Amino acid sequence: MSSKFSNVKLFAGSGSKEVAEKIAQAYGHPLGDVAVSRFSDGEYQPHFNESIRGCDVFLIQSTHQPTDNLMELLMMTDAARRASAHNVNAVIPYFGLARQDRKDKPRVAIGAKLVANLLVAAGIDRIMTMDLHAAQIQGFFDIPVDHLDGAIIFVPYIKSLGLKHLTIASPDMGGSYRARGFAKYFNAEVVICDKRRKRANEIESMTLIGDVTDQDIVLIDDICDTAGTLAKAAGLIMERGARSVRAVCTHPVLSGNAYETIENSVLTELIVTDTIPLKRPSDKIRVLSTADLFAKAIVNVNEHGSISQLFKVD
Numbered sequence: 001m002s003s004k005f006s007n008v009k010l011f012a013g014s015g016s017k018e019v020a021e022k023i024a025q026a027y028g029h030p031l032g033d034v035a036v037s038r039f040s041d042g043e044y045q046p047h048f049n050e051s052i053r054g055c056d057v058f059l060i061q062s063t064h065q066p067t068d069n070l071m072e073l074l075m076m077t078d079a080a081r082r083a084s085a086h087n088v089n090a091v092i093p094y095f096g097l098a099r100q101d102r103k104d105k106p107r108v109a110i111g112a113k114l115v116a117n118l119l120v121a122a123g124i125d126r127i128m129t130m131d132l133h134a135a136q137i138q139g140f141f142d143i144p145v146d147h148l149d150g151a152i153i154f155v156p157y158i159k160s161l162g163l164k165h166l167t168i169a170s171p172d173m174g175g176s177y178r179a180r181g182f183a184k185y186f187n188a189e190v191v192i193c194d195k196r197r198k199r200a201n202e203i204e205s206m207t208l209i210g211d212v213t214d215q216d217i218v219l220i221d222d223i224c225d226t227a228g229t230l231a232k233a234a235g236l237i238m239e240r241g242a243r244s245v246r247a248v249c250t251h252p253v254l255s256g257n258a259y260e261t262i263e264n265s266v267l268t269e270l271i272v273t274d275t276i277p278l279k280r281p282s283d284k285i286r287v288l289s290t291a292d293l294f295a296k297a298i299v300n301v302n303e304h305g306s307i308s309q310l311f312k313v314d
Contacts, residue, residue, distance in 0.1 A: 007086070008302055009052055013061025013076060015069035019093060019274045020060035022291035027298055036072065044068070046076045053084040058128075058298055063096035063115065064253065064276045070096060070115065074122045081123040089126040089301070090119060093275035093290055094251045098133035099223070116140035128297055130275060130290060131222045131250040146297055146307050150222075150250040150273060153288050155185045155313045157271060158248070163216040165243060167191060171219050171233040179220045182248075185313055191217070193233040206232055213241040224249035224270065227258040231265035238266045251275050252285070 009032045012020030024031045033049040057080050063070040073090060080088045100111030112134075119127065120143060127141060130148040138145040158166075170179035170192045183190045191210025217237050219230060224247070234245040245267055252272040254262075262270050262284050272278075273290045293310060300307055 007055045008058070008298070009050075009055045010058045010060060010298070011048070011076065013059065013069060013072050015064065015072070016060050016062045016093065016277075018277050019062075019290065022274070022289055023060060023091070023294045023298070026291040026295035028295075034076065044072065044075075046072060046079055048079060048083055051083075052080060054086050056087055056089070056302060057085040058089045058091050060091040060093075060294075062094035062275055063092055064094050064251075065096065065255075067096075070118075074118055077119070077122040077124055087125040088123055089128060089298075090124045091294060091298070092127060092129045093273075093294070095129045095132055095137070098137055101134045101137055112137050113140045126301070128294065128301070130273070130293075133222055146301065148290075148293055148297060148307075149311050150290075151182060151185065152293060152311065152313055153273060153290060154248050154250075154271065155182070157288060158182075158186070158218060161246075163218075163244075165215045167210075167212060167215040167217050169193065169210075169212070169217050169219045169233070169237065169245075171195070171221055171229045171247075175221055178222065182218075182220050191237075193229075193236065195229060195232075206236055208236050208240055211240075212237050215242050217242045217245045219245065219247040221247065221249045223251045223253055224258065224272065225253045226256050227254065227261040227265070227270075230267065230270070231261050234265055234267045244268050246271065248272075252278060252287075254279060 010024050011032045011034045014036055035049055036044050036046045038044045059076050061073040077088050097111035097115050126144045128146040131150045138147055166186055166188045168179050168183040168188050168190050170176045172195050176192050179190050191212055193206050193208055195206040230247045237245050246269050247267055248271045250273050259282055270285045273288050296310055
């Protein structure tokens, strides 16, 4: 894929070099030369090693932990602005702190809104991201947000499995809307796991709403963090008579003992994307690439084409 615009330049942040290289390859243009100088006290300074004056710059960086990834993106944006880039676009495959999108208890920060403010203040003109934890986070920005849908990547893969008794499941009530969105592509039923938490990352109890007997279940979620919810949901579903259980999660955060939890679970496989690099390979984790989708979105932005056409599933 190539663009007729010669002034487009793509750059990778330190936390997303692998996916950025794939996006650049799919786009048909090599990544630009950017480096990060690091000092002995841990401080760092990004700098562009080529002219970007008058260019449409795309900075590719997920803002997963550590927070250095977010700070580096902000500093790259500032550097691009000071180097007279025509506009600066942030390609953020995984938008960190997205789970902090509201005040769910007194005296807490709304981290997603704070990050939005920081990105705009730094000089970002446009945001491109995928599967926000809550779609309304787009409203935190006063600049355009291209919110890509991971279903475009996952649905063809699920179809390729040829599951004749497919049922879509949500691991919690909050994800039921996302699960129903997937189910419409297959004309499949939806079941829901209703969980109660003691505290963050710790489940007190879980019940299953719906019949899974002799069904091939695909759990749908946007983020897999500790994998505790998915493992517990998968175990409950198999106890209720399912034939198999798989899970689809866009963003493989996979913190703590997540890899061990997945490998010791009844899940047949966990299907994720490359928005966050895996810490290590696993026989139970399959990674699907987002590169073609982001590359097409970048082309359409620069050629003033439609982004909505990228939501069509083959």
